[in-house]
Amino acid sequence: MLFLGTIENKLDQKGRISVPADFRMVVKNSTFQGVILFHSFTNKCIEGCSMERMEMLSDATDNLDLFSEENDNLNSLIFSDARQLSFDVTGRIVIPSDLLEFAGIKNSALFVGKGKTFQIWNPDEFNKFQNNVRKKAFDARPSLSFKKE
Amino acid sequence: MLFLGTIENKLDQKGRISVPADFRMVVKNSTFQGVILFHSFTNKCIEGCSMERMEMLSDATDNLDLFSEENDNLNSLIFSDARQLSFDVTGRIVIPSDLLEFAGIKNSALFVGKGKTFQIWNPDEFNKFQNNVRKKAFDARPSLSFKKE
DNA sequence: TTGACAACCATAAAATACCATAATATTATT
DNA sequence: AATAATATTATGGTATTTTATGGTTGTCAA
Numbered sequence: 001m002l003f004l005g006t007i008e009n010k011l012d013q014k015g016r017i018s019v020p021a022d023f024r025m026v027v028k029n030s031t032f033q034g035v036i037l038f039h040s041f042t043n044k045c046i047e048g049c050s051m052e053r054m055e056m057l058s059d060a061t062d063n064l065d066l067f068s069e070e071n072d073n074l075n076s077l078i079f080s081d082a083r084q085l086s087f088d089v090t091g092r093i094v095i096p097s098d099l100l101e102f103a104g105i106k107n108s109a110l111f112v113g114k115g116k117t118f119q120i121w122n123p124d125e126f127n128k129f130q131n132n133v134r135k136k137a138f139d140a141r142p143s144l145s146f147k148k149e
Numbered sequence: 150m151l152f153l154g155t156i157e158n159k160l161d162q163k164g165r166i167s168v169p170a171d172f173r174m175v176v177k178n179s180t181f182q183g184v185i186l187f188h189s190f191t192n193k194c195i196e197g198c199s200m201e202r203m204e205m206l207s208d209a210t211d212n213l214d215l216f217s218e219e220n221d222n223l224n225s226l227i228f229s230d231a232r233q234l235s236f237d238v239t240g241r242i243v244i245p246s247d248l249l250e251f252a253g254i255k256n257s258a259l260f261v262g263k264g265k266t267f268q269i270w271n272p273d274e275f276n277k278f279q280n281n282v283r284k285k286a287f288d289a290r291p292s293l294s295f296k297k298e
Numbered sequence: 299t300t301g302a303c304a305a306c307c308a309t310a311a312a313a314t315a316c317c318a319t320a321a322t323a324t325t326a327t328t
Numbered sequence: 329a330a331t332a333a334t335a336t337t338a339t340g341g342t343a344t345t346t347t348a349t350g351g352t353t354g355t356c357a358a
Binding site: 010012016090091092 | 351
Binding site: 001002003004005006022041042043047056057060078112113114115116117129130133134136137 | 181185200203204206207210211213215216217218221222224225226227228229230231232233
């Protein structure tokens, strides 16, 4: 199962927001009924994934080197920053305020499927980003975008 | 199993449409009883495939690199646009309205087999497209089109 | 005792399951 | 081979469930 599509949901005054049903389905068989969130390293948005994915990341970065400063820094960046947020009965989470601020999210947020992971964006910010990505893809491969007659 | 042939079916007022029985057979042994749909990057139509195929794509693009902007952009193009649609009891799906608009589909749609994938077209648009393709093939290779006796 | 937070209850809208039927194809029978 | 019987589709309408969202209460700790 993959995180697919983009769904916009609202934050209520208590900061709660529904995780899209399709996204909840992805972690349905997971031990942890919730998601992991952390700052994105590439964009002005929040990164999200399942606990299983986080464990894979851990396995990938873990080289058992207790003396590697680089390794320590990387783990610090990723794991100390990550929060596990469990769903309430109706499938909502409360996104920590520092993450909301980082992503510039106020009243509503966009859940963006990325396959094995997902992101949470300010809807307007994502529009800008997506247009930019499409433009870049277009510039890189014009032959795919416009077939000559 | 492959997606083969072209079948035209109707949309009802609720936007439901039967996925051709032969197409449903292709994903019969899949864990996810449904199809993945997304905008075509090359034509005015909807692209479709099985969840397995989407997972293969995911495996191919997934590199666990949290710092790769390029990878992030690629995933954004592919997965943020895709929807998983499961069959109802009679084998129907509801195609999201934005995809219908993109492909210019109103009352009926044409399922076009492409082997490992398929497409969904406005029937008239597909005719135009098909004629164009034939014309191009004709222009390119007149010698193949008219065999002398 | 106040403020943060979790558990609980409620509801409108949207999505999906359910039931029914008509059209088509497939098989069986004579 | 012709026709009857059966199964499988595609399609239409209704009922039920799920989802997203809002509000209230209870609990624990500062």
